[in-house]
Amino acid sequence: MNIFSLKGKRALVTGGGTGIGLGISKAFIEAGAEVVITGRREEVLQDAFKELGENARYSVFDITNKKEIPAFIRDLETQFGAIDILVNNAGIHLKKFSNETTDEEFESIIQTNLLSVFSLTRECAKYMAQRKSGVILFIGSMAGIFGIDRVSAYGTSKAALTGLMQNLVTEYSKDLIRVNTIAPGWIESPMFLNAINADLARKEKITNRIAMPSYGKPADIGHAAVFLSSEAARYITGVVLPVDGGASVNF
Numbered sequence: 146m147n148i149f150s151l152k153g154k155r156a157l158v159t160g161g162g163t164g165i166g167l168g169i170s171k172a173f174i175e176a177g178a179e180v181v182i183t184g185r186r187e188e189v190l191q192d193a194f195k196e197l198g199e200n201a202r203y204s205v206f207d208i209t210n211k212k213e214i215p216a217f218i219r220d221l222e223t224q225f226g227a228i229d230i231l232v233n234n235a236g237i238h239l240k241k242f243s244n245e246t247t248d249e250e251f252e253s254i255i256q257t258n259l260l261s262v263f264s265l266t267r268e269c270a271k272y273m274a275q276r277k278s279g280v281i282l283f284i285g286s287m288a289g290i291f292g293i294d295r296v297s298a299y300g301t302s303k304a305a306l307t308g309l310m311q312n313l314v315t316e317y318s319k320d321l322i323r324v325n326t327i328a329p330g331w332i333e334s335p336m337f338l339n340a341i342n343a344d345l346a347r348k349e350k351i352t353n354r355i356a357m358p359s360y361g362k363p364a365d366i367g368h369a370a371v372f373l374s375s376e377a378a379r380y381i382t383g384v385v386l387p388v389d390g391g392a393s394v395n396f
């Protein structure tokens with residue numbers, strides 16, 4: 146038996162049509178899993194679906210639509226099958242000084258990056274608890290570990306995920322549901338590359354911060370996600386795993 150394999154497992158990857166989520170979905174399928182990807186844009190999901198092949202499905206769903214989350218998860222469980230792994234990857238970013246950030250903008254970041262993650266996790270965990278098995282991954286950020294200028298709302302949402310994870314571990318472990326967080330460093334998703342190439346001063350600052358000589362790739366997060374979801378990580382829960390080329394220790 147290959148303890149790193151995900152053969153026979155089913156995963157839901159939010160935001161799985163682009164960037165890091167697509168990297169995670171590809172790595173899961175390579176490891177033998179079936180994957181459902183979600184996002185708001187059908188055309189993006191269709192393109193990703195073509196890339197991922199027959200072990201993927203897609204479902205258009207806005208994770209901020211909180212009233213619909215219980216039915217969304219119930220329908221997936223009944224039509225697709227048991228969700229063994231939930232990857233809360235979908236997220237939005239806001240780059241503004243805190244004194245320029247409106248209450249509405251702050252709330253919107255918290256809604257998508259934290260409250261929707263809570264609702265999706267709660268609904269999936271209900272089914273996982275019945276099966277006494279499950280894996281939940283949060284996608285955090287360096288901005289949830291240390292201060293970075295102009296991301297106060299985003300950094301707050303990502304830091305709060307760590308608190309949520311720690312508390313869920315105390316409740317979920319008895320049902321053999323593991324909850325872990327991957328904290329990506331600077332990863333070459335289309336969103337990141339567009340932002341960084343438009344701000345050369347920031348690009349230089351970030352490049353100097355990373356100990357290794359390059360940005361990360363979505364596949365780097367995907368491979369960490371496969372490990373944390375596999376039997377090889379059966380006794381790992383409640384950790385924040387930086388995948389950042391040494392950025393978080395390179396002061």
Ligand code: NDP
Pocket residue numbers: 159160161162163164165166183184185186189206207208209234235236237238257284285286287328329330331332333334335336337
């Ligand atoms: P992308 O913008 O490519 O990915 C975000 C994904 O989330 C998109 O597929 C988007 O799809 C989806 N999404 C956003 N809002 C919603 C919503 N309301 N409902 C459903 N889906 C939604 O960026 P990345 O791949 O870079 O980011 C993925 C995750 O990684 C995020 O949580 C981000 O915070 C985190 N991260 C990224 C880093 C990086 O360097 N790239 C560094 C650290 C963390 P759609 O717009 O179609 O809904």
